[in-house]
Amino acid sequence: xxxxxxxxxxxxxxxDDILKxxxxxxxxxxxxxxxxxxxxxxxxxxxxxxxxTPPRMGTVELDGEEINYRNRQSLRHLRDKMAIxxxxxxxxxxMNVFRNVTVAPLKxxxxxxxxxxxxxxxxxxxxxxxxxxQAYPDELSGGQQQRVAIxxxxxxxxxxLLLDEVTSALDPERVNEVLDVIRDLTRDGITMLIVxxxxxxxxxxxxxxxxxxxxxxxEVGPPEQIFDAPKEQxxxxxxxxxxxx
Numbered sequence: 001x002x003x004x005x006x007x008x009x010x011x012x013x014x015x016d017d018i019l020k021x022x023x024x025x026x027x028x029x030x031x032x033x034x035x036x037x038x039x040x041x042x043x044x045x046x047x048x049x050x051x052x053t054p055p056r057m058g059t060v061e062l063d064g065e066e067i068n069y070r071n072r073q074s075l076r077h078l079r080d081k082m083a084i085x086x087x088x089x090x091x092x093x094x095m096n097v098f099r100n101v102t103v104a105p106l107k108x109x110x111x112x113x114x115x116x117x118x119x120x121x122x123x124x125x126x127x128x129x130x131x132x133x134q135a136y137p138d139e140l141s142g143g144q145q146q147r148v149a150i151x152x153x154x155x156x157x158x159x160x161l162l163l164d165e166v167t168s169a170l171d172p173e174r175v176n177e178v179l180d181v182i183r184d185l186t187r188d189g190i191t192m193l194i195v196x197x198x199x200x201x202x203x204x205x206x207x208x209x210x211x212x213x214x215x216x217x218x219e220v221g222p223p224e225q226i227f228d229a230p231k232e233q234x235x236x237x238x239x240x241x242x243x244x245x
Contacts, residue, residue, distance in 0.1 A: 003028035003191055004049075004160060009058035011041075011048045018044045020215040022058070028159075029189040033202040035226070036212035037238065042195040045212070046162045049193070050084045051075050062160075080109075083158035087165040089145040091137040091152075097124065098133040101152045109156065116155070123151040127181050143174030150181055160191045167198060199242055203227055211235045 002025035011019035019041045026032050034042040047053040049060060054069040061067070062081055068074040091100050101120040105111045124130045127147040129140075137145055146166055153161060163182065167175045179201050186192070186205050196202050202209060202223065209226040211219045211234070219232040227243070230236045 002026050003030075003063060004193075005059075005061040005064075006045075006049070007059045007061075009045070009048065009060065010056045011044055011053055012056050013044075013053070018053075018215055019048060019055070022215070022217055024210060024217055024220065026160075026191060026193065028191055030207045031186050031192045031194065031205050033194045033196060033206040033209045034212055035196075035199070035202060035209055035238070036218075040212040041215040042212050043164050044215075046084060046164050046193060046195060050082055050162060051078060052084075080156075081158060082160045082162065083153035083156045084162040084164060085146075085149050085153050085166050087168045089137070089142075089149045089169075091145055091148060093137050096134050096136050097129065097140075097148050100137070100148055101155050104152070105155050119157075120151070120155055123154050124148075126184070127151050128177065141174060142170045143177045146170065146174075146178050147181055150178070150185075154185075158190070160193070161185070163192060163194045163196070165195050165197065167196065199227070211238065213238070 004026040006022055006024040009019055009022040010017065022045060034045065036042055044053060048055050051069050059066055062078065067078050095103065098120060101123065102116050105116045106113060124133065127150055129144055129147055132140065132144065140148070167178050170178065175198070179198065183205060194202070206223050208220055209223050210217050211226060213234050219226065219230060219235045226235060227239055230239055
């Protein structure tokens with residue numbers, strides 16, 4: 001039994017099926033990257049897992065316990081264990097960096113103020129912006145804002161971290177500073193699901209890679225299988241195109 005079990009997951013936007021029979025098992029401490037063409041359902045899968053776009057059908061289990069996305073208590077339990085970082089930073093513009101990182105643990109999780117502030121200080125130091133506590137989002141670069149967003153997610157102490165194209169909105173020169181933070185996190189043993197178009201990074205940090213197309217998982221395997229010897233034709237077609245550029 002995996003840390004996260006996804007079985008026969010379906011998700012729709014209106015009349016359009018975006019996810020179709022998604023099956024994926026993720027063990028504790030794994031880094032699983034989702035790759036595939038635009039519109040294949042990668043970001044929708046992350047949004048579905050966190051409950052922002054609830055699944056229409058199928059099951060999601062955390063440590064053997066099924067999540068009921070239509071039950072507020074079950075959803076709260078899920079979000080105690082899972083956090084997401086989006087490609088857009090979504091920081092509170094009227095709050096400084098320190099407040100952005102501490103507000104959810106204090107106001108929503110009702111955690112001890114001293115412990116929350118200590119953790120926030122440590123996290124901001126860790127992501128390389130310990131000197132920006134009092135800065136506001138519009139005073140930061142895109143890379144710095146994304147690092148605040150990662151620190152904010154980690155402040156919730158999630159067991160599973162979802163990263164949705166966290167570098168796609170950044171200038172090329174800012175990409176590596178965010179990727180370096182994620183590289184560091186992979187050494188902590190936190191379970192991660194990553195959607196990224198940075199294929200060399202995916203190949204480097206992933207324990208397994210899941211190829212998605214048309215709302216389904218086509219193939220799952222270690223990076224060396226997916227990138228060097230894919231078993232499925234759709235994977236071979238996709239990989240040959242992206243590695244050619």
